[in-house]
Amino acid sequence: MDQLGIKKLAAMLKVSKSTVSRAFFENSGIKEETKQRVLSLAAELSFTPSFYGSNLRRKNSNTIAVVVPEISNNFFSQAIKGIEEILSKHNYNVLIYVTDSDGLKEADFISTINSGKVDGIIMSASAEEYNHEYISNLKRSKIPVVFFDRVYDDIEAPKVITNDYDISFDATELLIKAGCTKIVFLVVNKAISIGNSRMCGYLDAMKKHQLIQDESCVIDCSNDFQKNYSIIGNCLDNLKPDGIFCSIERLAIATYHLCIDRNINIPNDLKVISFSSLEIAPLLNPALSTITQPALEMGLKAASLLIKCIREPGINNVVTNVLESKIIERESTRQRVIK
Amino acid sequence: MDQLGIKKLAAMLKVSKSTVSRAFFENSGIKEETKQRVLSLAAELSFTPSFYGSNLRRKNSNTIAVVVPEISNNFFSQAIKGIEEILSKHNYNVLIYVTDSDGLKEADFISTINSGKVDGIIMSASAEEYNHEYISNLKRSKIPVVFFDRVYDDIEAPKVITNDYDISFDATELLIKAGCTKIVFLVVNKAISIGNSRMCGYLDAMKKHQLIQDESCVIDCSNDFQKNYSIIGNCLDNLKPDGIFCSIERLAIATYHLCIDRNINIPNDLKVISFSSLEIAPLLNPALSTITQPALEMGLKAASLLIKCIREPGINNVVTNVLESKIIERESTRQRVIK
DNA sequence: TTGTAAGCGTTATCAC
DNA sequence: GTGATAACGCTTACAA
Numbered sequence: 001m002d003q004l005g006i007k008k009l010a011a012m013l014k015v016s017k018s019t020v021s022r023a024f025f026e027n028s029g030i031k032e033e034t035k036q037r038v039l040s041l042a043a044e045l046s047f048t049p050s051f052y053g054s055n056l057r058r059k060n061s062n063t064i065a066v067v068v069p070e071i072s073n074n075f076f077s078q079a080i081k082g083i084e085e086i087l088s089k090h091n092y093n094v095l096i097y098v099t100d101s102d103g104l105k106e107a108d109f110i111s112t113i114n115s116g117k118v119d120g121i122i123m124s125a126s127a128e129e130y131n132h133e134y135i136s137n138l139k140r141s142k143i144p145v146v147f148f149d150r151v152y153d154d155i156e157a158p159k160v161i162t163n164d165y166d167i168s169f170d171a172t173e174l175l176i177k178a179g180c181t182k183i184v185f186l187v188v189n190k191a192i193s194i195g196n197s198r199m200c201g202y203l204d205a206m207k208k209h210q211l212i213q214d215e216s217c218v219i220d221c222s223n224d225f226q227k228n229y230s231i232i233g234n235c236l237d238n239l240k241p242d243g244i245f246c247s248i249e250r251l252a253i254a255t256y257h258l259c260i261d262r263n264i265n266i267p268n269d270l271k272v273i274s275f276s277s278l279e280i281a282p283l284l285n286p287a288l289s290t291i292t293q294p295a296l297e298m299g300l301k302a303a304s305l306l307i308k309c310i311r312e313p314g315i316n317n318v319v320t321n322v323l324e325s326k327i328i329e330r331e332s333t334r335q336r337v338i339k
Numbered sequence: 340m341d342q343l344g345i346k347k348l349a350a351m352l353k354v355s356k357s358t359v360s361r362a363f364f365e366n367s368g369i370k371e372e373t374k375q376r377v378l379s380l381a382a383e384l385s386f387t388p389s390f391y392g393s394n395l396r397r398k399n400s401n402t403i404a405v406v407v408p409e410i411s412n413n414f415f416s417q418a419i420k421g422i423e424e425i426l427s428k429h430n431y432n433v434l435i436y437v438t439d440s441d442g443l444k445e446a447d448f449i450s451t452i453n454s455g456k457v458d459g460i461i462m463s464a465s466a467e468e469y470n471h472e473y474i475s476n477l478k479r480s481k482i483p484v485v486f487f488d489r490v491y492d493d494i495e496a497p498k499v500i501t502n503d504y505d506i507s508f509d510a511t512e513l514l515i516k517a518g519c520t521k522i523v524f525l526v527v528n529k530a531i532s533i534g535n536s537r538m539c540g541y542l543d544a545m546k547k548h549q550l551i552q553d554e555s556c557v558i559d560c561s562n563d564f565q566k567n568y569s570i571i572g573n574c575l576d577n578l579k580p581d582g583i584f585c586s587i588e589r590l591a592i593a594t595y596h597l598c599i600d601r602n603i604n605i606p607n608d609l610k611v612i613s614f615s616s617l618e619i620a621p622l623l624n625p626a627l628s629t630i631t632q633p634a635l636e637m638g639l640k641a642a643s644l645l646i647k648c649i650r651e652p653g654i655n656n657v658v659t660n661v662l663e664s665k666i667i668e669r670e671s672t673r674q675r676v677i678k
Numbered sequence: 679t680t681g682t683a684a685g686c687g688t689t690a691t692c693a694c
Numbered sequence: 695g696t697g698a699t700a701a702c703g704c705t706t707a708c709a710a
Binding site: 048049051052053055061071080085088094095096097098111114137253256278280284287296 | 402424437453618623626
Binding site: 342344345346356357360361364388389391392393394395396397 | 687
């Protein structure tokens with residue numbers, strides 16, 4: 001039995017396949033009347049031209065891949081929301097790949113993607129440490145890539161990042177002005193672009209105020225809650241900080257849990273500030289001072305940029321867009337609190 | 340110039356296209372040695388068979404569509420994480436569509452999907468009120484659909500839901516036992532399956548304890564923060580409740596903001612419980628009592644179910660799986676608090 | 679404005 | 695184990 005397809009439609013309408021095909025395009029020089037005839041039958045049978053037949057012939061897919069380290073995370077889910085919003089408005093399909101911060105998975109995904117599967121890629125990097133040849137290969141296949149937030153410095157591509165260094169410098173000074181002298185910086189991966197910029201901002205601010213000489217107050221954490229809980233616990237025991245700067249939201253959450261369990265008063269005993277996309281930071285106990293990235297806007301920007309790269313392949317679009325994060329001061333960094 | 344393709348590879352290796360093609364499959368009766376020869380050249384050139392060429396010929400796509408009302412939301416992002424985890428393990432690509440709770444968008448998406456684009460669909464429903472013919476059409480094309488959380492009762496399909504009615508009943512009794520007599524139920528959409536089940540659980544518990552006769556304490560809210568803020572504000576003024584049951588996390592957040600601004604003490608003046616997937620509910624001020632759905636597990640389950648439907652098309656897989664939500668009691672419903 | 683026919687890159691079938 | 699060939703469903707010159 002024949003599948004429903006442009007061929008069968010053609011037979012039913014007694015026109016040629018091409019005529020049916022033309023009905024689905026804008027400027028295809030088809031008589032309005034025939035077009036309507038085709039489209040109405042198509043609607044009745046709820047027919048849409050085969051995606052794969054069409055893609056194969058036209059050599060484009062109207063599909064974009066989004067590759068991210070995690071998805072269940074306020075920053076990324078907001079960014080993806082922005083990406084999806086723009087792309088679906090332009091009739092692109094959105095393919096999602098989650099790497100779990102695993103560089104090998106990233107390489108795997110991107111390599112299989114590299115078969116005409118998508119017209120472009122939006123990604124946030126998972127691993128600085130590997131060879132990024134698989135990304136250069138995309139260039140050869142003319143598949144544009146746009147990075148957001150976590151970028152690879154060795155890859156030339158449009159990037160959407162935030163002012164991590166500056167804002168980290170400012171956040172550190174905010175803690176210092178609030179009276180902290182022993183500020184610890186919690187980081188998950190110093191090797192990755194953002195981890196590094198944030199750390200440098202912190203270090204330079206501390207050095208400026210002559211509060212440290214070395215990196216002994218930079219604490220390496222992980223993505224696992226239990227591990228972080230004990231790492232930060234040890235840090236409190238050993239370093240006895242009066243301020244904590246969390247480079248990632250997750251670390252602030254571990255810190256809060258620790259403070260509840262140990263009955264440490266924020267901000268009296270310890271002040272905390274964190275990068276965070278948490279909308280309910282003001283509802284925490286105490287309200288958390290945050291450095292908030294424009295997650296949604298970064299997604300919107302990255303998607304628009306990619307579309308531009310696809311539409312105007314000749315033009316050099318390799319620009320690094322820096323969007324501004326905002327520091328929002330709340331309870332957790334308040335200088336003195338009357339209880 | 341010839342594109343890199345199985346044809347070109349064949350020429351380079353002086354074998355036929357078929358041989359090259361066979362190298363990429365498991366049991367294709369190809370000599371191990373030739374297979375390696377092909378694969379190593381392919382690796383060198385970083386070649387993967389064209390996704391679209393292959394899909395067209397094989398009439399399957401190894402792609403699943405995930406259709407959800409929103410993405411930047413704890414419940415959905417956790418569920419999607421689970422879905423993605425299973426699907427990528429089985430080498431499926433994941434296409435994401437966000438409807439913004441708009442039934443027309445949902446119908447649009449699903450209709451364009453219905454062109455062999457995907458092998459199956461996992462969805463959480465956006466709109467009860469429309470005609471769901473576009474979903475029945477999928478059946479005709481033999482594209483399996485699995486629902487999770489928000490389902491359409493008029494569609495026969497495997498579904499993954501939670502015990503909304505029972506747990507809402509229990510949550511209401513919990514408020515009653517904590518001393519509430521005037522409990523208000525906040526809902527976004529009573530028409531949708533979960534909104535309705537939750538409301539019925541609440542109503543029946545209230546009736547059992549003879550605390551209400553009618554639905555006057557069911558308050559219709561929206562998805563917009565400002566609107567909810569004023570709706571709930573009015574509700575506090577007019578109904579003067581001593582307990583609030585939020586059917587959606589978003590509503591609890593609006594309630595908390597309102598209580599801060601109006602200096603209403605939770606739980607002394609007002610007790611609050613809410614459906615919520617918020618991991619940091621214990622860190623709120625005060626810690627929020629939640630009804631927590633197994634979001635991740637629902638995603639895992641839905642994805643496994645869909646794969647089963649694809650692998651075993653003959654078998655009747657139309658089952659409704661009920662996973663259990665959990666009530667976690669915290670500060671916000673505590674009976675008496677010494678301040 | 680419409681029809682004819684070639685071809686997109688694969689894989690399945692059949693013959694060798 | 696391998697090769698030739700047709701076909702998947704569509705779009706697009708080109709011809710009418």
